[in-house]
Amino acid sequence: GQQLNQSPQSMFIQEGEDVSMNCTSSSIFNTWLWYKQDPGEGPVLLIALYKAGELTSNGRLTAQFGITRKDSFLNISASIPSDVGIYFCAGHDTGTASKLTFGTGTRLQVTL
């Protein structure tokens, strides 16, 4: 199946720094979702985006649905140690009702 291009693959940052990651697709998406997965756990939904141009925040996290409907980004401000994990983007494209396409993940490491 299709996968989204997600970058960067991994990041090593210091506590307090801001983080930015993004996802791109070759096809138009109706929905963009961002998940976080802790080691040994299942992905947890962070933010859901439903409209092109939409900008949504959840605490220190902010995500945007790109105007072209082919991309999305996630920003984390003032990172803390518990932000460590793998962040996945996912989306519904126009032809696969209810099925999600997933990004390859961004592994975030935060150093003190």
Next chain:
Amino acid sequence: DVKVTQSSRYLVKRTGEKVFLECVQDMDHENMFWYRQDPGLGLRLIYFSYDVKMKEKGDIPEGYSVSREKKERFSLILESASTNQTSMYLCASSLGGSSNQPQHFGDGTRLSIL
């Protein structure tokens, strides 16, 4: 909050055994999904279901089957387990009616086939 519960966090089985992975959701969701997650390969869809007794193949259905006898429960079956089925298995559910509902995941079952 949506609760998706997978019956086992860790499971060890032998080659050739029939293995059942169970998933239950408590939010009356129509859609349920089974994925496997492997390093470097991301999440891959095995099977999904839009309704009771209904199932559709995902991207990698070979070697697996599923059962959905009740709306809240979706079972993944490995008919004859093989070592290449050692993986993290994730169950998810979502509301039906619209194609854009987010999926909510369980904590996963880490399955080892010896």
